[in-house]
Amino acid sequence: MFWIVLLLPPLLMMGTCAGVGRFAFSEDEEVAGGALLFGASALSILWTIWLMGVPILGILRLLTRGKLLVIEQPSAATKPPQPTA
Numbered sequence: 001m002f003w004i005v006l007l008l009p010p011l012l013m014m015g016t017c018a019g020v021g022r023f024a025f026s027e028d029e030e031v032a033g034g035a036l037l038f039g040a041s042a043l044s045i046l047w048t049i050w051l052m053g054v055p056i057l058g059i060l061r062l063l064t065r066g067k068l069l070v071i072e073q074p075s076a077a078t079k080p081p082q083p084t085a
Contacts, residue, residue: 002057006054009049012058013046019040024036
C-alpha cells in the first residue's frame with residue numbers, strides 16, 4: 001500500500017498533464033477552459049493524496065513493523081561443533 005501511494009499519484013499527474021494538453025489548446029474557449037479546470041482539480045486532488053498519504057503511511061509502516069531480530073555471528077575463537085558419526 002505504501003509503495004502504491006508513493007508511486008501512483010506522480011504517474012497519474014504526468015498522465016493528466018499529457019492528456020489535458022491537447023484539449024487546453026483547443027480553438028473552442030469553453031473546451032479549453034473546461035480542460036484547464038479539470039486539470040487543475042485533478043492535479044490538486046492527486047497532490048493532496050500524495051503529500052498527505054506518504055507521511056501517514058510511512059509513520060504507520062514504522063510503527064507496525066515487527067520486533068527486530070539480531071542474529072549474531074559466532075566469533076572466530078569459538079570452534080563450530082563437530083558432527084557426530
